Amino acid sequence: xxxxxxxEVKESIFAENDRQADALRxxxxxxxxxxxxxxxxxxxxxxxxxxxxxxxxxGELRIGIMEADIDSDVxxxxxxxxxxxxxQLHTGGMCHLDADMTKQGLEAFGxxxxxxxxxxxxxxxxxxxxxxTGAVKNAMILSVPEGHDKPLKYPLIFTVCDxxxxxxxxxxxxxxxxxxxxxxxxxxxxxxxxxxxxxAKTGEGIGAWADWLLQQVRDWQS
Amino acid sequence: xxxxxxxEVKESIFAENDRQADALRxxxxxxxxxxxxxxxxxxxxxxxxxxxxxxxxxGELRIGIMEADIDSDVxxxxxxxxxxxxxQLHTGGMCHLDADMTKQGLEAFGxxxxxxxxxxxxxxxxxxxxxxTGAVKNAMILSVPEGHDKPLKYPLIFTVCDxxxxxxxxxxxxxxxxxxxxxxxxxxxxxxxxxxxxxAKTGEGIGAWADWLLQQVRDWQS
Numbered sequence: 001x002x003x004x005x006x007x008e009v010k011e012s013i014f015a016e017n018d019r020q021a022d023a024l025r026x027x028x029x030x031x032x033x034x035x036x037x038x039x040x041x042x043x044x045x046x047x048x049x050x051x052x053x054x055x056x057x058x059g060e061l062r063i064g065i066m067e068a069d070i071d072s073d074v075x076x077x078x079x080x081x082x083x084x085x086x087x088q089l090h091t092g093g094m095c096h097l098d099a100d101m102t103k104q105g106l107e108a109f110g111x112x113x114x115x116x117x118x119x120x121x122x123x124x125x126x127x128x129x130x131x132x133t134g135a136v137k138n139a140m141i142l143s144v145p146e147g148h149d150k151p152l153k154y155p156l157i158f159t160v161c162d163x164x165x166x167x168x169x170x171x172x173x174x175x176x177x178x179x180x181x182x183x184x185x186x187x188x189x190x191x192x193x194x195x196x197x198x199x200a201k202t203g204e205g206i207g208a209w210a211d212w213l214l215q216q217v218r219d220w221q222s
Numbered sequence: 223x224x225x226x227x228x229x230e231v232k233e234s235i236f237a238e239n240d241r242q243a244d245a246l247r248x249x250x251x252x253x254x255x256x257x258x259x260x261x262x263x264x265x266x267x268x269x270x271x272x273x274x275x276x277x278x279x280x281g282e283l284r285i286g287i288m289e290a291d292i293d294s295d296v297x298x299x300x301x302x303x304x305x306x307x308x309x310q311l312h313t314g315g316m317c318h319l320d321a322d323m324t325k326q327g328l329e330a331f332g333x334x335x336x337x338x339x340x341x342x343x344x345x346x347x348x349x350x351x352x353x354x355t356g357a358v359k360n361a362m363i364l365s366v367p368e369g370h371d372k373p374l375k376y377p378l379i380f381t382v383c384d385x386x387x388x389x390x391x392x393x394x395x396x397x398x399x400x401x402x403x404x405x406x407x408x409x410x411x412x413x414x415x416x417x418x419x420x421x422a423k424t425g426e427g428i429g430a431w432a433d434w435l436l437q438q439v440r441d442w443q444s
Contacts, residue, residue: 041263042347042376043368070348072374093378095317095348123375124348125264126292126317145367145390146265152294153345154264156315168367171396 017131021099024106024134033111034217035102035119037135039157042123044143045167047075048200049209050118054082056210061115061217066105068097068122075120085109096127099134116217125150129157136220143168144177151185158189165209166197239353243321246328246356255333256439257324257341259357261379264345266365267389269297270422271431272340276304278432283337283439288327290319290344297342307331318349321356338439347372351379358442365390366399373407380411387431388419 028035040046047067054063064085067076076088089105091097097105102119111117119135121128140161142150145168151158158164164186166179179197186193194212198205250257262268269289276285286307289298298310311327313319319327324341333339341357343350362383364372367390373380380386386408388401401419408415416434420427 041265041345041368042372043263043365069375071377074371074374093348093352095346122348123263124317124346126315126344126346127349130315143265143367145365145393146263149296150264152296153291155293171367171393174393174396 017099020103021132021134024099024103025136028111028134028136029220031112032221033114033117034137034220035106035117035133035135036213036216037119037121037128037133037138038141039121039125039128039138039161040123040141041125041143041146044123044141044146045200046120046123046141047078049141049165049167049198049206050079050120051082052200052203052206053118053210053213054079054084056206057116057214058082058084060214062113064109064111064114064117066102066109066117066119068101068105068120070094070122085114091122094122095124096122096131097133098131102133102135115221116213125154125157129154129160137162137216139163139165141165141167142182144171144175147175148178148182148185151182151189155189158186158193161190161193163194163196163209163212166195167200169197169204170199170202239321242325243354243356246321246325247358250333250356250358251442253334254443255336255339256359256442257328257339257355257357258435258438259341259343259350259355259360260363261343261347261350261360261383262345262363263347263365263368266345266363266368267422268342268345268363269300271363271387271389271420271428272301272342273304274422274425274428275340275432275435276301276306278428279338279436280304280306282436284335286331286333286336286339288324288331288339288341290323290327290342292316292344307336313344316344317346318344318353319355320353324355324357337443338435347376347379351376351382359384359438361385361387363387363389364404366393366397369397370400370404370407373404373411377411380408380415383412383415385416385418385431385434387427388417389422391419391426392421392424
């Protein structure tokens with residue numbers, strides 16, 4: 001334990017987009033549109049979870065999906081098959097969305113007639129967490145194969161998220177993933193975080209998640 | 223397919239650290255130290271793979287490990303248990319290492335008596351790929367649960383990597399992961415990429431990987 005050195009190579013990260021994010025939230029409030037910022041690692045299951053969420057809520061809410069990707073449109077094509085409006089944002093190599101990029105996307109989209117817009121952020125646990133996109137709530141997906149230690153290693157994203165979906169619970173038997181530990185570690189970062197285990201592939205837990213999200217949208221609109 | 227718009231929100235990404243990276247490589251060449259930059263998503267298995275790699279090569283090579291993490295030292299503690307030299311770099315929130323940060327770490331380490339230094343980069347498929355760290359070779363781990371479509375969505379990292387380890391092959395039966403497709407997609411990005419399937423948990427494939435790495439180190443030193 002004492003055999004290694006710790007070197008600090010700190011650099012300041014600038015995030016002066018808070019004002020723009022607040023302005024965007026005010027505009028969304030006036031329009032009664034709820035923006036959810038969905039973050040995760042690559043491959044944690046954002047798009048599959050979104051397809052299930054759309055299925056569960058499209059009778060209740062007018063939904064739009066903004067897919068942020070570096071340069072493919074694989075996910076927008078998938079979402080397009082669900083019958084809700086989808087738009088693809090190309091970040092041109094950028095590792096996250098900021099409030100201004102999100103605003104550009106929303107303006108191209110036209111949000112007046114939408115109750116819920118989900119921004120599927122770039123797959124990355126680090127940079128997206130640094131930038132307030134203007135979303136009303138932040139959600140994160142952590143999948144079982146990634147391991148229960150992630151709140152120790154990527155603290156900020158767990159701090160800024162209102163809800164944590166633990167996805168791929170169908171493969172729990174094949175991985176050393178401790179649900180109690182992940183809960184403990186995530187609550188160390190954010191005592192108020194909601195934790196909802198799901199399996200986007202089978203649909204397990206999607207009802208609880210959709211109920212939570214619907215309540216948030218209704219609270220925002222009232 | 224025609225139902226969604228594509229919006230370009232390009233921003234330029236600056237990477238003028240190439241000169242520093244080249245200078246660092248020259249210094250390493252003179253010292254006969256091989257630096258490997260290891261990248262992956264969070265939870266793909268970098269640390270477990272490193273432990274196996276150390277086991278396989280510590281009789282042949284003098285090895286040092288630099289763990290780059292945002293602010294934990296979980297991984298350095300794990301590596302410390304393997305008996306090789308380990309150092310923890312704290313990036314202070316930064317999502318990647320650049321050549322200068324790598325140089326600071328190597329200087330603190332003292333590389334004169336090391337044949338192989340592995341830099342375990344921050345878990346992230348986007349930003350680390352943008353910055354030449356000064357490494358001799360770049361390696362990437364993609365784990366089966368992340369899905370075979372990743373070269374489509376995160377093109378740059380597959381382009382800059384010399385070798386791709388496909389980890390967690392023990393869980394192939396439980397995931398829709400197509401080895402032929404991932405090979406095809408990865409080679410679209412980089413026709414020369416070496417692809418080695420492994421399971422760091424069981425040790426499967428580690429021999430082939432260790433052989434490849436040992437050859438690279440010997441070539442660099444000769």
